Amino acid sequence: MLRVLSHLGLCLACLIVLLPILWVLRTSLVPESLSYSTSILPAVTFENYASLFADNRFGTNYMNSIIVAAGSVILAMPLAAPTGYAFARFRTSGRAGRFAVLATQMLPPVALALPIFMLYRSLGLTNSLFGLTLVYTAINLPFLTWILMGFFEAVPRDLEGAAMTDGATAFGAFVRVVLPVAAPGIAAAAVLGFIISWNEFLFALILGGPRTATVPVALAALQTSNGVEISKVSAGVSLAILPLMLASRFIQKYLVQGLSFGSVK
Amino acid sequence: MASITLENVSKDYGSGVVGVRDMNLTIEDGEFMIFLGPSGCGKSTTLRMIAGLEDISTGRLRIGERDVTRAAPRERNVAVVFQSYALYPHMSVRQNMEFGLKMRGMAPADRAARIEAAADILGLQPYLNRRPAALSGGQRQRVALGRAMVREPDVFLMDEPLSNLDAKLRAEMRLELIKLHRRLGRTTVFVTHDQVEAMTMGDRICIMRDGNLVQVGKPLEVYANPVDTFVAQFLASPQMNLVEARLNGNAGAIELTSDILSFTLPRFLHAAFAKALGRAVIFGLRPEDIHAEPRPGAVPFEASVVAIEALGMENIAILALDQSGKRELSARLGRDFSASIGDRLTFYADVARMHLFDAETTRAFPRGRME
Numbered sequence: 001m002l003r004v005l006s007h008l009g010l011c012l013a014c015l016i017v018l019l020p021i022l023w024v025l026r027t028s029l030v031p032e033s034l035s036y037s038t039s040i041l042p043a044v045t046f047e048n049y050a051s052l053f054a055d056n057r058f059g060t061n062y063m064n065s066i067i068v069a070a071g072s073v074i075l076a077m078p079l080a081a082p083t084g085y086a087f088a089r090f091r092t093s094g095r096a097g098r099f100a101v102l103a104t105q106m107l108p109p110v111a112l113a114l115p116i117f118m119l120y121r122s123l124g125l126t127n128s129l130f131g132l133t134l135v136y137t138a139i140n141l142p143f144l145t146w147i148l149m150g151f152f153e154a155v156p157r158d159l160e161g162a163a164m165t166d167g168a169t170a171f172g173a174f175v176r177v178v179l180p181v182a183a184p185g186i187a188a189a190a191v192l193g194f195i196i197s198w199n200e201f202l203f204a205l206i207l208g209g210p211r212t213a214t215v216p217v218a219l220a221a222l223q224t225s226n227g228v229e230i231s232k233v234s235a236g237v238s239l240a241i242l243p244l245m246l247a248s249r250f251i252q253k254y255l256v257q258g259l260s261f262g263s264v265k
Numbered sequence: 266m267a268s269i270t271l272e273n274v275s276k277d278y279g280s281g282v283v284g285v286r287d288m289n290l291t292i293e294d295g296e297f298m299i300f301l302g303p304s305g306c307g308k309s310t311t312l313r314m315i316a317g318l319e320d321i322s323t324g325r326l327r328i329g330e331r332d333v334t335r336a337a338p339r340e341r342n343v344a345v346v347f348q349s350y351a352l353y354p355h356m357s358v359r360q361n362m363e364f365g366l367k368m369r370g371m372a373p374a375d376r377a378a379r380i381e382a383a384a385d386i387l388g389l390q391p392y393l394n395r396r397p398a399a400l401s402g403g404q405r406q407r408v409a410l411g412r413a414m415v416r417e418p419d420v421f422l423m424d425e426p427l428s429n430l431d432a433k434l435r436a437e438m439r440l441e442l443i444k445l446h447r448r449l450g451r452t453t454v455f456v457t458h459d460q461v462e463a464m465t466m467g468d469r470i471c472i473m474r475d476g477n478l479v480q481v482g483k484p485l486e487v488y489a490n491p492v493d494t495f496v497a498q499f500l501a502s503p504q505m506n507l508v509e510a511r512l513n514g515n516a517g518a519i520e521l522t523s524d525i526l527s528f529t530l531p532r533f534l535h536a537a538f539a540k541a542l543g544r545a546v547i548f549g550l551r552p553e554d555i556h557a558e559p560r561p562g563a564v565p566f567e568a569s570v571v572a573i574e575a576l577g578m579e580n581i582a583i584l585a586l587d588q589s590g591k592r593e594l595s596a597r598l599g600r601d602f603s604a605s606i607g608d609r610l611t612f613y614a615d616v617a618r619m620h621l622f623d624a625e626t627t628r629a630f631p632r633g634r635m636e
Binding site for chain 1: 313316317318337338339341343344345347348349351352353354355364365368369412416422
């Protein structure tokens with residue numbers, strides 16, 4: 001009986017959390033005219049999705065988002081991994097250095113927006129996917145460094161000792177042993193970095209143009225002088241959260257798997 | 266094959282924290298040397314310095330004729346077996362064993378041959394394709410050993426490799442390691458805090474405390490002649506009984522007096538202990554030198570039985586000497602000993618086997634060979 005009650009309670013809690021998302025999904029499948037209807041599913045149509053791609057170039061926006069989000073992670077990771085490892089293992093620049101990494105996350109992005117815009121304008125990097133990818137790399141780098149530091153700290157030091165007495169250099173031990181052992185953590189960090197870049201709005205708006213608009217910018221643009229096209233926005237939101245849902249599933253699997261199970265004891 | 270020489274080796278972590286202080290030691294070629302001591306005594310730090318995993322602050326380290334004080338771990342041709350085993354979790358058993366050989370650029374056929382040979386010796390054949398996570402503790406231990414063996418290093422360094430095993434497996438592995446050492450004949454340094462391992466495995470024991478080397482010697486020699494009360498107590502379980510006492514008299518008759526036990530010293534010990542005359546001393550007697558039956562030369566004393574640990578092959582009795590029960594001695598008695606808790610009985614101290622330490626410095630007055 002207690003089991004049934006607790007399951008009922010949990011189902012209710014899930015429903016409360018999931019309801020807004022389910023309602024967005026529902027609205028994306030309902031014609032615009034019926035979008036504010038109180039019935040659960042008055043009619044089903046894929047018109048909103050089709051129109052999003054046909055009339056609003058959402059495919060381009062989607063591809064832009066994938067390029068800048070994945071690109072920023074690919075650029076940041078090879079720098080963040082050795083940096084995080086150095087902070088985790090050695091007394092590199094002491095506590096001040098670690099704090100400096102964290103301090104970069106304390107600055108509100110809007111404080112950086114204007115200087116970066118001025119810089120980018122003079123370098124001709126505005127309205128370019130490469131420029132946006134670079135900004136996201138800079139945003140991701142300290143964040144990924146911080147996250148990876150924790151993962152590297154959890155890798156038993158003896159593993160490096162074993163690799164080094166087995167004939168590897170310190171860097172060799174890092175590449176051949178530490179990185180593979182920390183791979184689940186690196187994958188999880190990569191997904192988190194991807195999500196941050198995917199959701200970023202401010203820089204995408206300021207530095208981008210119609211050609212380089214990403215998904216968040218495109219969704220904001222659906223608010224027109226004719227009002228908000230709520231069904232279309234819902235379709236866009238549903239598509240925008242799709243990679244995040246897949247990514248979250250991915251991190252969960254790797255985070256739970258643990259770091260170095262079986263290597264010690 | 267190589268000897269290991271430490272010359273004034275120290276490890277200073279800065280801000281007053283010293284791991285190892287001015288250590289001088291030569292480990293002979295092919296010797297099985299035990300580093301024994303309590304946690305934090307510097308034994309693992311010394312091992313890691315020999316391996317190159319820890320910098321040497323001052324002093325020199327030689328392996329064979331080569332000065333390796335500043336050499337990288339890979340240049341020393343040593344193999345380490347870690348307490349945690351430190352197996353590469355993303356590699357199979359075979360790949361774990363192969364890693365060091367690959368790093369040294371050995372041909373695949375030779376690598377395979379060495380792995381096969383080691384796997385045969387260690388009984389790892391059925392597990393070669395498994396990952397460490399799919400192995401039991403004992404099997405992982407063997408893989409760690411195999412990984413070190415295939416390299417055929419000059420020196421084996423083992424950092425408490427048996428401490429994660431259960432008692433039965435530990436006893437088995439102890440024997441296997443001894444056999445393996447005889448077979449390979451490589452210089453081996455074995456760190457442990459287990460006295461049984463120290464007594465049974467090593468050619469010599471090096472006892473450390475607070476970063477200092479306290480005593481080096483063959484196990485039975487150290488057991489018979491501990492240099493101070495620390496070694497006397499650390500090297501056995503139950504520990505040596507220590508009682509504060511005083512030596513009085515003259516060269517003709519030396520009397521040891523304490524508030525619980527007083528007797529005249531056997532004549533053959535006079536020469537050794539004459540220096541302690543008139544001084545505050547600590548009288549030491551091992552639990553196995555207390556008996557329940559009279560013995561020639563043994564000094565009788567009365568004591569109450571406080572507790573008995575019946576181990577089957579023997580009985581460890583805790584004896585209270587005075588009414589308060591504060592003065593306790595432990596005695597290793599035969600398996601036939603039987604008494605009830607609280608019984609007041611006469612026991613016999615075989616004082617011919619006594620040890621004597623300076624109460625101030627805790628250093629031993631050397632007594633020479635045991636009779």
